[in-house]
Amino acid sequence: MIKKIATQNLKVGMYIHDLDAAWMKHPFFSNRFALDKQATVDEVIAAGIKHVYIDTERGQDFDVAVPIDVVQQEISDTEQLLADELPGLDKQASFESELVQAKLVVYEANKAMRLVMRNARLGHKIESTAVDEVVDSISASVLRNKDALLTLARIKTVDQYTYMHSIGVCVLMTVFAQTMGYDDETIRQIATGALMHDLGKTRVSPELLSKPGPLTTDEFAEMKQHVELGAEQLAGFGWLSDVSMSVVMQHHERVDGSGYPFGLRGDGLSEVGRMSAIADVYDALISNRCYKQAWEPTYALGKLLEWSPDHFGEELAHQFVRCVGIYPVGTLVRLSSEMIAVVMEQDEAHLLRPRVRLVFNERNGRYPLLEDMDLAAADSIVIVESVSAQKVGIDPLAFI
Numbered sequence: 001m002i003k004k005i006a007t008q009n010l011k012v013g014m015y016i017h018d019l020d021a022a023w024m025k026h027p028f029f030s031n032r033f034a035l036d037k038q039a040t041v042d043e044v045i046a047a048g049i050k051h052v053y054i055d056t057e058r059g060q061d062f063d064v065a066v067p068i069d070v071v072q073q074e075i076s077d078t079e080q081l082l083a084d085e086l087p088g089l090d091k092q093a094s095f096e097s098e099l100v101q102a103k104l105v106v107y108e109a110n111k112a113m114r115l116v117m118r119n120a121r122l123g124h125k126i127e128s129t130a131v132d133e134v135v136d137s138i139s140a141s142v143l144r145n146k147d148a149l150l151t152l153a154r155i156k157t158v159d160q161y162t163y164m165h166s167i168g169v170c171v172l173m174t175v176f177a178q179t180m181g182y183d184d185e186t187i188r189q190i191a192t193g194a195l196m197h198d199l200g201k202t203r204v205s206p207e208l209l210s211k212p213g214p215l216t217t218d219e220f221a222e223m224k225q226h227v228e229l230g231a232e233q234l235a236g237f238g239w240l241s242d243v244s245m246s247v248v249m250q251h252h253e254r255v256d257g258s259g260y261p262f263g264l265r266g267d268g269l270s271e272v273g274r275m276s277a278i279a280d281v282y283d284a285l286i287s288n289r290c291y292k293q294a295w296e297p298t299y300a301l302g303k304l305l306e307w308s309p310d311h312f313g314e315e316l317a318h319q320f321v322r323c324v325g326i327y328p329v330g331t332l333v334r335l336s337s338e339m340i341a342v343v344m345e346q347d348e349a350h351l352l353r354p355r356v357r358l359v360f361n362e363r364n365g366r367y368p369l370l371e372d373m374d375l376a377a378a379d380s381i382v383i384v385e386s387v388s389a390q391k392v393g394i395d396p397l398a399f400i
């Protein structure tokens with residue numbers, strides 16, 4: 001098989017099928033040759049070539065070319081880094097049993113938020129009782145097993161986005177706040193703010209909310225108003241706490257001052273404000289939108305970490321990754337055994353080695369009988385990468 005890979009992933013033992021560069025731009029006699037020694041690999045990298053094509057029948061594959069001990073060292077380094085930060089949440093129920101309860105929680109939350117948004121659009125006053133039950137049932141489900149709701153809250157269609165995004169951010173913030181050790185009352189206030197954080201979008205024109213292309217400067221200015229419009233309406237209800245209001249007011253602020261509406265910087269943002277910015281961005285990235293397809297959770301987490309120094313603070317972003325997991329439940333992954341699997345359960349002590357369900361054999365192109373595997377107990381099999389459900393045509397949530 002011919003594969004295109006980034007030059008920095010080249011290893012001794014691979015066979016170059018094509019250098020993907022004009023012959024006068026590199027020092028090699030041919031575009032096609034074996035990488036038989038490290039010096040040749042270094043020469044390709046030094047030539048400034050960004051990508052090459054490798055022939056996996058004549059040389060090593062990209063997936064198996066990384067020596068297993070190198071992968072395992074990286075895994076233990078990352079786990080050590082994350083394990084030192086926070087204790088995990090205890091699980092009171094299995095993922096499978098909580099999934100049944102969590103479906104009901106999402107169904108009820110969905111109904112409640114549709115009504116809240118409709119009333120807000122009509123300018124009606126919303127009572128706290130309209131959301132109290134949603135906040136309580138989300139919190140109870142997360143305490144029993146956070147992964148069930150985290151998985152279900154990812155499922156949203158484009159037309160349901162506004163209220164399902166509110167529920168998604170509420171679930172993420174509840175998990176985040178519980179993991180960070182906030183007291184019950186503060187968690188409740190954070191979750192309430194998260195449910196209402198985008199209420200101001202009911203004042204933005206529906207055409208703008210569903211515009212598939214980039215916004216013009218004027219359109220973006222109108223979109224940005226949703227924060228203050230929402231806060232103004234919520235203040236009029238008279239029952240949201242300061243903590244809840246900080247979620248609403250600060251979820252688009254960034255620590256480098258590039259956010260809105262106030263361009264707050266550094267310590268000007270509260271911790272809860274920065275947490276809400278992380279949860280809001282992450283939920284948007286992993287959702288299908290009118291202008292983009294959902295990103296894979298692991299890729300989205302990588303991007304959050306990359307942006308964190310300027311946007312949220314690195315430490316807090318690492319803590320967020322710690323609480324949703326590097327490979328969140330429901331993620332599709334490729335194993336070193338050439339199997340495609342769905343992540344089924346996090347192991348708090350081994351975030352890179354969750355329990356997985358084997359769903360597709362890439363070697364023979366077949367779907368095997370479903371089998372679960374605990375990667376923490378499987379010494380020689382590791383996750384090579386997360387894979388796009390769209391690219392491989394497998395819906396991971398259908399196997400859960």
Ligand SMILES: [Fe+2]
Nearest residue numbers: 197198251252
């Ligand atoms: Fe927003």
